[in-house]
Amino acid sequence: MSTEPAVAPAPRLSLADFATMAITFFSLGVTLQVVLIDNGTSAMRAFVASSVIFSATSQFAYLAVIDAGGGEWAAILAGVIVATRFGILAVSLTPRLPDGTLRRVAASLNAFDPNVAIAVQQPTADGVEREFWRTTAGMYLGWFIGIGVGTFLGDVLGDTQRLGLDAVFPAALLAIIGNLLRTADGRVAGIAGGLLCLVLLPFAPAGLPIILSLGGVAIAILLSKEPES
Amino acid sequence: MSVLAIVALTVGVWGQRLAGGFLVGPLLERRPTLARAAGLIPAAVVMAVIVQLTVANGKSLVFDERLAGVAVAGLLVWRRAPFIVVVLSAAVTTALLRAL
Known part of the structure; x- marks a missing residue:
């Protein structure tokens, strides 16, 4: 269950990493705001939504379903299902933190892909917590500046399609699950889930293709040669 | 929203x-x-979202410049390029193809 690289040298967050983290979340934030406002959400509501939800994946999944003519609850369900990723990240992060319910709750609530990936590579519990929060700070900084710029200066950017911003988020997601796709099981689950969605898209009610892509997990487990890990 | x-x-x-x-x-x-x-779960579900964001336009499948941008991103992820390079290349590829 736990992701213990044990002997691997523990990378600590350098200033360059911090900047990369901030720039990454900045670009996601700007893109999300521009798309939200393009989709008819008022600027203020878009800003509030991204501040409190703080999950571009969920918000994009929600928008994709609404865009396809899906109902409100189908869209919400799709948005929640894609966020299971965060729950799974919390599963690997939480046991590695120093004792203390409050600090564990606080860190778990902020589990994202990059901060957990960097944190769990630290050898000690204190190191895990320290690098986790340092990475998280970079993410928050970039995100809030990004959604601020996207909300209030989005018009200056002009036509987002012309800038290719609609390709930014799928590309970012691909990078996020890149390591998982490198594993044999992950690759099967990803390809199967993607194909299921592709085949279902034109026929199934909006939202369902994303939900039913969970079948890719079952396919990966069934096809996997490993008896029990 | x-x-x-x-x-x-x-x-x-x-x-x-x-x-x-x-x-x-x-x-x-x-x-x-x-x-x-x-x-x-993330591999399957996030891939489904990627597919939807890349080739769907409402309920119809559209293969356009986005797909080219995301394909370039896929290649770069495979080659372990830094995140920011992946994201920018996808946008630039898509934008350039649209400008043609």
Whole structure:
């Protein structure tokens, strides 16, 4: 269950990493705001939504379903299902933190892909917590500046399609699950889930293709040669 | 984005982290197959979102410049390029093809 690289040298967050983290979340934030406002959400509501939800994946999944003519609850369900990723990240992060319910709750609530990936590579519990929060700070900084710029200066950017911003988020997601796709099981689950969605898209009610892509997990487990890990 | 969606997604997103860290985690420790399945959910579901964002226009499939941008991104992810390079290349590829 736990992701213990044990002997691997523990990378600590350098200033360059911090900047990369901030720039990454900045670009996601700007893109999300521009798309939200393009989709008819008022600027203020878009800003509030991204501040409190703080999950571009969920918000994009929600928008994709609404865009396809899906109902409100189908869209919400799709948005929640894609966020299971965060729950799974919390599963690997939480046991590695120093004792203390409050600090564990606080860190778990902020589990994202990059901060957990960097944190769990630290050898000690204190190191895990320290690098986790340092990475998280970079993410928050970039995100809030990004959604601020996207909300209030989005018009200056002009036509987002012309800038290719609609390709930014799928590309970012691909990078996020890149390591998982490198594993044999992950690759099967990803390809199967993607194909299921592709085949279902034109026929199934909006939202369902994303939900039913969970079948890719079952396919990966069934096809996997490993008896029990 | 409706107020209902904002509230429901906020609860759903943050709540799942708590559930993962404090309920699901301890539960999965005794069930290795279930734990493996849980670990694979992001691959399947996030890939579905990628597909939807890349080739869907409403309910019809559209293969346009986005797909080229995302394909370039896929190649770069495979070659372990830095995140920011992946994202920028996708945007630039898509934008350039549209400008042609």
